[in-house]
Amino acid sequence: MSGSSTGPVVGQNKRTNFLLGLLSWVIALIFFFPVFWMVLNGFKEEIDANADPKLFFDPTTRQFDEVTSQTQGLLGFSEAFYNSFWAVLISTVLVMVLAIPAAYALSIRPVAKWRDVLFFFISTKFLPIVAAILPLWILARDLDLLNTRLVLIILYTAMNLPLAVWMLRSFFSEVPRELIEAAQIDGAKLRGQITSIILPIVAPGLAATALLCVIFAWNEFFLAVQLNPVDGSTVPIWVTSNVSTRGNFLAKLSAASTLATLPVVLAGWVAQKRMIRGLAMGAIK
Amino acid sequence: MAEVRYEKATRIYPGTEIPAVDSLDLDIADGELLVLVGPSGSGKSTALRMLAGLEFVDRGSVYIGDQDVTLSAPQDRDIAMVFQNYALYPSMTVAANMGFALKQQGVSKEERAKRVREAAKILDLEEYLERKPKNLSGGQRQRVAMGRAIVREPQVFLMDEPLSNLDAKLRVQTRTQLADLQARLGVTTVYVTHDQVEAMTMGHRVAVLKDGILQQVAAPRELYRRPVNRFVAGFIGSPAMNLVDVEVSSELLQLAGEDVPLDADVAHALRNGFGGSSTVGIRPEHLALAAEGIPGRVSVVEELGSESFVHVVVKHEGDDLVIVVRDEGETDTARGDDVHVGFRGPVHVFDPDGARLGD
Numbered sequence: 001m002s003g004s005s006t007g008p009v010v011g012q013n014k015r016t017n018f019l020l021g022l023l024s025w026v027i028a029l030i031f032f033f034p035v036f037w038m039v040l041n042g043f044k045e046e047i048d049a050n051a052d053p054k055l056f057f058d059p060t061t062r063q064f065d066e067v068t069s070q071t072q073g074l075l076g077f078s079e080a081f082y083n084s085f086w087a088v089l090i091s092t093v094l095v096m097v098l099a100i101p102a103a104y105a106l107s108i109r110p111v112a113k114w115r116d117v118l119f120f121f122i123s124t125k126f127l128p129i130v131a132a133i134l135p136l137w138i139l140a141r142d143l144d145l146l147n148t149r150l151v152l153i154i155l156y157t158a159m160n161l162p163l164a165v166w167m168l169r170s171f172f173s174e175v176p177r178e179l180i181e182a183a184q185i186d187g188a189k190l191r192g193q194i195t196s197i198i199l200p201i202v203a204p205g206l207a208a209t210a211l212l213c214v215i216f217a218w219n220e221f222f223l224a225v226q227l228n229p230v231d232g233s234t235v236p237i238w239v240t241s242n243v244s245t246r247g248n249f250l251a252k253l254s255a256a257s258t259l260a261t262l263p264v265v266l267a268g269w270v271a272q273k274r275m276i277r278g279l280a281m282g283a284i285k
Numbered sequence: 286m287a288e289v290r291y292e293k294a295t296r297i298y299p300g301t302e303i304p305a306v307d308s309l310d311l312d313i314a315d316g317e318l319l320v321l322v323g324p325s326g327s328g329k330s331t332a333l334r335m336l337a338g339l340e341f342v343d344r345g346s347v348y349i350g351d352q353d354v355t356l357s358a359p360q361d362r363d364i365a366m367v368f369q370n371y372a373l374y375p376s377m378t379v380a381a382n383m384g385f386a387l388k389q390q391g392v393s394k395e396e397r398a399k400r401v402r403e404a405a406k407i408l409d410l411e412e413y414l415e416r417k418p419k420n421l422s423g424g425q426r427q428r429v430a431m432g433r434a435i436v437r438e439p440q441v442f443l444m445d446e447p448l449s450n451l452d453a454k455l456r457v458q459t460r461t462q463l464a465d466l467q468a469r470l471g472v473t474t475v476y477v478t479h480d481q482v483e484a485m486t487m488g489h490r491v492a493v494l495k496d497g498i499l500q501q502v503a504a505p506r507e508l509y510r511r512p513v514n515r516f517v518a519g520f521i522g523s524p525a526m527n528l529v530d531v532e533v534s535s536e537l538l539q540l541a542g543e544d545v546p547l548d549a550d551v552a553h554a555l556r557n558g559f560g561g562s563s564t565v566g567i568r569p570e571h572l573a574l575a576a577e578g579i580p581g582r583v584s585v586v587e588e589l590g591s592e593s594f595v596h597v598v599v600k601h602e603g604d605d606l607v608i609v610v611r612d613e614g615e616t617d618t619a620r621g622d623d624v625h626v627g628f629r630g631p632v633h634v635f636d637p638d639g640a641r642l643g644d
Contacts, residue, residue: 152628181339186358187389187431196385200376226498 010192021049035261041254049251067242075231077259080238085263087149087234088217091156095164096179099155103168108180118169121162126149134224140227147230155227156217163216164209171205172198211271217266235260286349287440289336289473294345294496296331300386305331307497308345310333311586318467319502320488322481324520325401328497329477330445336475337443338362349440360389365434366443371426373418373433378413379405383432387416404436412460424455435470442467443473448483460487483510489639493517510631518566524594525631526566527608529601533563538634540565540605541579541599551634551643563642564635569594569611571630574618578627581608583620590614597626 019051043059068077102121106114136155137146145151175198183197199206221236229237242256243249291311297304306328313319321329334340336347338359346355354362364388374382383404384397392400404611405411408428418426427447434442447463448456464487467474478484484491485505492502493516501513512518518526531538531545533555538545545565547555555563574595581599584607595617596607610626612618 161412176370176372178368178370179374181337181359181371182366182368183374183385184339185337185362185364186386186437187360188385189360189389192389197374197376200374203376 033140038261039258040256041251042258043255044251046248046251049254050248063251064259065177067252067256067259075238077232077238080233080235081263083149083152083232084218084234088149088154089157089212091153091217092210092213093159094153094157095160097209099164099168099209100194100199100206102165103172104198106165106169107172107198108175108198118166121165124158124162129222133222136223137226145227147228147232148234149228152220152224152232152234157221157225159220159223160213160216164213167209167212168202168205171202171209174205175201209270211267214267215264287318287473288315288348289441289475290345290348291332291336292348294332294335294347295343296328296335296340297343304343304497306335306494309499311492311499311502313475314474315473316471318464318487318489320476320484320491321428321476321494322478322484322488322520323494324492325479326496327494329479329494329532331497332494333443333445333475333477334342336441337364337366339586363440364443365437365441366440366445367430367434367447369446371418371430371447373426373429378415378417379410379421379429379432382418382429383436386433400436401432404432407435410431413471423451424459427451427459431466435466435472435608439472440600442472444476445476446478447476449478449480449582451564456483461486482523485521491521493520495520505565511641511644512566512633513633513641515566518633518635519642524569524570524609527566527572528564528566529606529608530562531565532602533561538563541581541601543579545632546628547632548643551632555634555643561637563637564639566633566635567608567628568630569609571628571632572608572610573627573629574610574612574624575627575629576625578625579608580623580625583618583622586612586616586618586620588614593618595624597624599626 023139042063043061044057045060048054048057086190105111113119140146141152145154179197179201180193182195188196219236220234221240224234224237225240228234239253239256239260242253244252288314289311291309294306294309295304296306309328309332311319311332312570321332323329331340335342336349338354338357342355348354348363351363353581374385377385380398380401383401387397387400390398401414404412404415408431410425410428410432413421413425413429418429421429427450430447448459451459460483476487485508488505490504492510493500493508495516501508501517503511508517508521512521512526515528519528529540531540538547538555579599581597583595584598585596587594587596591614593612593614594609595612595616595618597610597616598605598607600606608626618624636642
């Protein structure tokens with residue numbers, strides 16, 4: 001909380017607020033600058049992008065045309081987006097479908113030893129993914145899942161599920177107990193309680209959780225590059241395929257990265273209002 | 286509509302040894318408004334929740350009508366409950382809140398709308414039907430919570446301190462409306478409150494609980510006239526009854542040096558009775574400032590307009606003791622006055638265990 005206390009030193013408070021505001025803008029701009037530079041570079045010719053930084057140049061969409069039309073490595077633009085879209089969408093839907101009942105069973109009507117269960121969920125994230133990649137790869141090979149979209153859907157679901165369960169559990173815990181009791185007395189069965197009462201209340205939390213799952217799955221690189229580097233691979237792989245050993249590629253890479261960022265930014269923008277409320281939900285009574 | 290019966294109903298919360306509700310035996314008649322009253326932790330809410338099915342019954346049984354509902358789910362008990370914080374569904378309009386239970390029962394849309402409108406009319410909520418709960422005042426929310434209960438026409442209403450979130454004036458107003466509504470609908474009602482004034486003004490009968498144990502269940506007047514023990518005597522009545530520990534010597538009890546007038550049966554009980562101390566209880570309205578009686582000095586005068594309560598410090602068995610005396614409104618008595626306190630009404634006597642002596 002910022003110091004909005006009403007005292008005799010109003011003037012001083014005003015100045016402090018102004019300075020704090022200025023500081024946050026400066027910090028925000030510093031953080032945002034690389035992104036800004038990336039977008040800017042995407043609209044430059046390679047020669048300008050690689051020259052000394054210059055702000056004024058003739059903008060061109062040539063790099064965007066090129067990265068979307070040419071297949072640099074093994075993967076085309078539309079193919080990668082198509083693969084990413086489905087891997088992200090299906091894994092996120094699966095995560096939510098599985099996490100909602102799990103969160104219910106860990107908060108509203110806790111199962112026995114729910115603390116241990118909760119710890120188990122998060123413990124699956126303890127192992128660095130690098131350490132698990134070899135067994136995963138062997139499993140995927142033996143199940144004939146290498147280079148399929150399915151392997152990514154399965155792994156993204158598994159990867160995001162613990163996080164989603166944890167987040168949703170904390171949102172579910174905020175639902176007043178009396179509301180569920182009132183619904184019970186009003187004759188609502190379990191499904192009715194969840195769909196009519198609980199889910200509408202935690203909708204902001206659902207939006208925030210789903211958005212995080214989308215972001216993590218969309219940006220996932222390591223699993224995709226190890227298990228699915230060929231056909232059926234995803235946008236992050238496509239972005240790196242624009243790194244070339246011949247000639248300059250900074251502008252092209254910037255254009256590709258900008259395109260790869262757009263869907264997430266878009267999703268974030270759509271969910272923003274709901275998400276902020278969702279993230280802040282636990283903070284205020 | 287139905288009668289309600291608790292039979293040795295006991296609830297022991299997991300991890301505790303002492304029952305929150307201990308062998309509760311209670312019969313509630315069809316159409317009766319029974320108030321469960323007690324201080325916090327007395328088990329009154331737990332008892333209500335046992336009837337609602339929200340709390341497990343460890344021992345004993347609970348009946349609604351002829352049906353043993355001890356193990357039934359809340360959904361299957363045909364009851365409606367009003368919660369202290371109203372528990373309105375925040376994502377639904379007032380109409381949807383009120384119609385939710387009917388929807389669960391599969392009542393048709395037209396029928397639902399009709400019954401919601403009727404209930405809204407009774408509660409003066411017609412113009413708010415399309416609003417969300419967050420856009421209502423506290424009093425309106427309370428009425429919606431009531432509406433949600435009456436739309437259902439259930440067998441039993443359960444009310445868990447439904448007025449405690451209202452401001453004082455609205456609470457008094459709503460109290461009478463609620464009692465009137467209950468009488469008109471004739472639905473058996475169990476009403477929980479910690480406020481003894483609410484209990485006395487609303488209840489057809491009042492059940493007083495303490496530490497999970499039923500102390501007394503009686504009509505308000507009976508409870509006031511004939512409290513069965515020291516706890517009920519002190520709990521019922523506002524301001525509270527003066528309760529003074531008195532050494533027993535023969536059949537006379539002396540309060541601050543004055544003989545306490547005793548009923549024959551109390552005197553008889555004392556004569557055949559016990560040594561040690563007993564407790565004398567006298568309501569403020571059964572004392573008066575008089576020309577003679579117990580001498581004392583006024584420490585506080587509480588003027589309520591129609592009446593006033595005078596706190597008098599007297600010497601009792603060597604110690605200072607404050608007794609509260611009811612006086613007329615607009616009294617001339619002031620702090621520091623030397624006064625005498627006389628008896629002018631019934632005196633209650635309780636034995637060392639707190640049980641009432643005599644009739």
